[in-house]
Amino acid sequence: MKIPFKYIVRNLGTRKLTTGITVLGVALVVFVFAAVLMMAYGVQKTLVATGSDENVLIARKAANGEISSIIDRVTADIIMTLPNIAKTPDGKPLASGEPVVIINLEKIGAGGVSNVTVRGVSPQAFSLRPQVKLKAGRMFKTGARELVAGTAIESRFAGAKIGDAVRFAGDNWTVVGTFDSDGSGFDSEMWGDANQLLDAFNRNSFSTLTIRLERPDAFPEFAAAFEKDQRLQQFEAKIERRFFEEQSEMMAGFIRILGIFVTVIFSAGATIGATITMYAAVANRTVEVGTLRALGFRRRSVLAAFLTESLVLSLVGGFVGLFFASFLQLFSISTLNFGSFSELAFSFALSPSIVISSLLFAVAMGLIGGFLPSVRAARLNIVSALRSS
Amino acid sequence: MDSIIQVQAVSKSYWRDSFEIPVLNNVSFEIPAGEYLALMGPSGSGKTTLLNLIAGIDRPDKGQISVAGTNIGSLSESQLAKWRSTHVGFIFQFYNLIPVLTAYENVELPLLLTSLSKKERRQHVEAALTVVGLQDRMQHYPKQLSGGQEQRVAIARAIATDPTILVADEPTGDLDKNSADEILKLLERLNTEFHKTIVMVTHDPRAAEKARVVRHLDKGEFKRS
Known part of the structure; x- marks a missing residue:
C-alpha cells in the first residue's frame, strides 16, 4: 500500500x-x-510557413540554398512548358523566376551591418504567395529600381522605411512599400522587379523558379515529366514547403x-x-x-x-x-x-x-x-x- | 492461559566499531494472551531491544520468537512488514505522530495497509479515537495537541487495526504526571476492558505498578523476582 x-x-x-x-x-x-x-x-x-504545398520550387541539384542555385532563362522556359502548371487568366504559366541576392544593411540599435535577402520577383509572385500582402505604401513598379520591404526588415534595419533609398549594385533603390507575409521568412526579405535585379547585377540567370501546380495533388505527375526531360537533369523540383523545411x-x-x-x-x-x-x-x-x-x-x-x-x-x-x-x-x-x-x-x-x-x-x-x-x-x-x- | 508470545533462548549483540556489545543473553520467557507486562531495568539492560524483537522491527542473533503461533524470525522483510501491520500496535515515548497529518489521518495510517474500504476505515478511526476520548480532535494536527493528547492519538493509532499485541516503549517518559496517569489508565483499560496484550518498557515505577506482571532485566538477563 x-x-x-x-x-x-x-x-x-x-x-x-x-x-x-x-x-x-x-x-x-x-x-x-x-x-x-x-x-x-x-x-x-x-x-x-514560407513555402506552400501548392507551389513547386526548382533549384539546381547541388545548391544548398536559393543563393547558391542558378537557373538560366532557357531552362526556366523549358520548365514552364511542362504539364500541370497553373495558368494565369491570360493563359501564361503561373511562375516566378527569381534572382536572390544578399546585400548589407545597417541594423537599428544593435549596431553593425547584417545580410538581407533581396528577391527579384515577377508580377505573378504575389499570386503564387497569396499570404504576401502590401501593408503600407505601394507596390514596386516593373522596370523601376524600387523595392518593397518585409515587415521584419523595415523594423530592424536602418534605411528600409518607405521613402528611404538603399544603395547596392551601383545604384539607389527606393523603398516604396512594406509587405507582410503572415510571419513567414518572406518578412525578412526585400522584393523588387526580377529583371531590374538581373540587370543591376549583370546576371542572366535566376536563382530559382517557383511554379504553381494546377492541382495540389499534381506534383507526382509534374515531377515525373520533370525528371523525364533530359535537359533538366541538373535541376531538382521540390514542393516549396518541403524545400524551406529542409x-x-x-x-x-x-x-x-x-x-x-x-x-x-x-x-x-x-x-x-x-x-x-x-x-x-x-x-x-x-x-x-x-x-x-x-x-x-x-x-x-x-x-x-x-x-x-x-x-x-x-x-x-x-x-x-x-x-x-x-x-x-x-x-x-x-x-x-x-x-x-x-x-x-x-x-x-x-x-x-x-x-x-x-x-x-x-x-x-x-x-x-x-x-x-x-x-x-x-x-x-x-x-x-x-x-x- | 495460552501464551501468545514465546521467546526462546534469544541472544542479541550490537557492534560498535569492531567491538561486540552483548545486549540480550539467552533470554527465554512466555507471555500469556491478555497479559499486561512491564519490562524494567537500567539503561542498557536490553529491555527496549527485547521489545523491538517481540515487535518484529529487529531480529535476534540466536533463538526464536513466536507471536500468536508465527515464528517471526522465519519471515522475509516484506512478510515481516505485513505481519507488523496486522499484529503489532506501537506506542512510542515521543508519540511519533506524523506532523503533517491530522489526528484522523495519523490513526488511519496503519489502516491503509489493510483491505478495509474508506468507509470501514472511517469507522475504525472514529472508534479508536472515541476509546481514547479524542473524537472531537480528529481534524487537529499534532502540534495543536498537548503531549498527553498526542500520546492518546498514538494509542488510537496503535489499536485502530485491532492488533494481537501492543508494544509500548516508555509511553509516559515524555509526559507530566497528570498526562502520564491518563495514559496509564487508558492502557489499563485497554488491557482489562478490551483484553489487549500489552508489553511495556518503562523506567517509571508508577507505570510498572499498573502492569499485572513486572519483569526486571539486567545486563541482558532476567533477574529473579
Whole structure:
C-alpha cells in the first residue's frame, strides 16, 4: 500500500524555502531548455510557413540554398512548358523566376551591418504567395529600381522605411512599400522587379523558379515529366514547403543541439540541488520513516514516497519554467540563417511536443536527483531510525 | 492461559566499531494472551531491544520468537512488514505522530495497509479515537495537541487495526504526571476492558505498578523476582 499522497505534498509545504529554491532551480533549467526548443521550432515554423504545398520550387541539384542555385532563362522556359502548371487568366504559366541576392544593411540599435535577402520577383509572385500582402505604401513598379520591404526588415534595419533609398549594385533603390507575409521568412526579405535585379547585377540567370501546380495533388505527375526531360537533369523540383523545411533543418538542428548540450550541463546543477534537498528531507524525517516502516509500510513504499516527492518538486519546477517560457512567444528575434546567409526574423514558438519534452526533462531531473536520497530512506534500519529521536 | 508470545533462548549483540556489545543473553520467557507486562531495568539492560524483537522491527542473533503461533524470525522483510501491520500496535515515548497529518489521518495510517474500504476505515478511526476520548480532535494536527493528547492519538493509532499485541516503549517518559496517569489508565483499560496484550518498557515505577506482571532485566538477563 502506498504512503498517502497528501503526506508527500504537505511535507513539501512544510519546508517552503528549500522547496521554493529547488523548484526555482529546476524551473530555470526548464525555462532555458524550453526556450531553446522554442527558438529552434520558431525558426522551423517561420521557414516552413514560407513555402506552400501548392507551389513547386526548382533549384539546381547541388545548391544548398536559393543563393547558391542558378537557373538560366532557357531552362526556366523549358520548365514552364511542362504539364500541370497553373495558368494565369491570360493563359501564361503561373511562375516566378527569381534572382536572390544578399546585400548589407545597417541594423537599428544593435549596431553593425547584417545580410538581407533581396528577391527579384515577377508580377505573378504575389499570386503564387497569396499570404504576401502590401501593408503600407505601394507596390514596386516593373522596370523601376524600387523595392518593397518585409515587415521584419523595415523594423530592424536602418534605411528600409518607405521613402528611404538603399544603395547596392551601383545604384539607389527606393523603398516604396512594406509587405507582410503572415510571419513567414518572406518578412525578412526585400522584393523588387526580377529583371531590374538581373540587370543591376549583370546576371542572366535566376536563382530559382517557383511554379504553381494546377492541382495540389499534381506534383507526382509534374515531377515525373520533370525528371523525364533530359535537359533538366541538373535541376531538382521540390514542393516549396518541403524545400524551406529542409532549409530550416540545419539551423534548427544547430540551435537544438547546442541548446540541449548547454541545458544538460545546467541541469546537473538543478539535479544536485534536488539531491541535496531530498537528502535534507530524509535526514529531517528519519524518525517518521522509522515509524512508517514499524507500522508496516514496506521499503518500496518509502522509496516511492520520497521519489514521488522529488518528482512533484521537479514537476512543479517544470510547470513554472514552462509558464514563464510561454511568454517568450510574445517576442520576436532575428538571427543569421545558415541556409540563406541572411537575417531571419522569427518568434519563439511553443508546441505540445516542447511542453512534453520539457516536462519529461524536469521529471528526469527529479528522478535522478531524488534517487539516491530515496534509496537511503528506504534502506534505513528501523531501530536506528526510531532511535534518532 | 495460552501464551501468545514465546521467546526462546534469544541472544542479541550490537557492534560498535569492531567491538561486540552483548545486549540480550539467552533470554527465554512466555507471555500469556491478555497479559499486561512491564519490562524494567537500567539503561542498557536490553529491555527496549527485547521489545523491538517481540515487535518484529529487529531480529535476534540466536533463538526464536513466536507471536500468536508465527515464528517471526522465519519471515522475509516484506512478510515481516505485513505481519507488523496486522499484529503489532506501537506506542512510542515521543508519540511519533506524523506532523503533517491530522489526528484522523495519523490513526488511519496503519489502516491503509489493510483491505478495509474508506468507509470501514472511517469507522475504525472514529472508534479508536472515541476509546481514547479524542473524537472531537480528529481534524487537529499534532502540534495543536498537548503531549498527553498526542500520546492518546498514538494509542488510537496503535489499536485502530485491532492488533494481537501492543508494544509500548516508555509511553509516559515524555509526559507530566497528570498526562502520564491518563495514559496509564487508558492502557489499563485497554488491557482489562478490551483484553489487549500489552508489553511495556518503562523506567517509571508508577507505570510498572499498573502492569499485572513486572519483569526486571539486567545486563541482558532476567533477574529473579
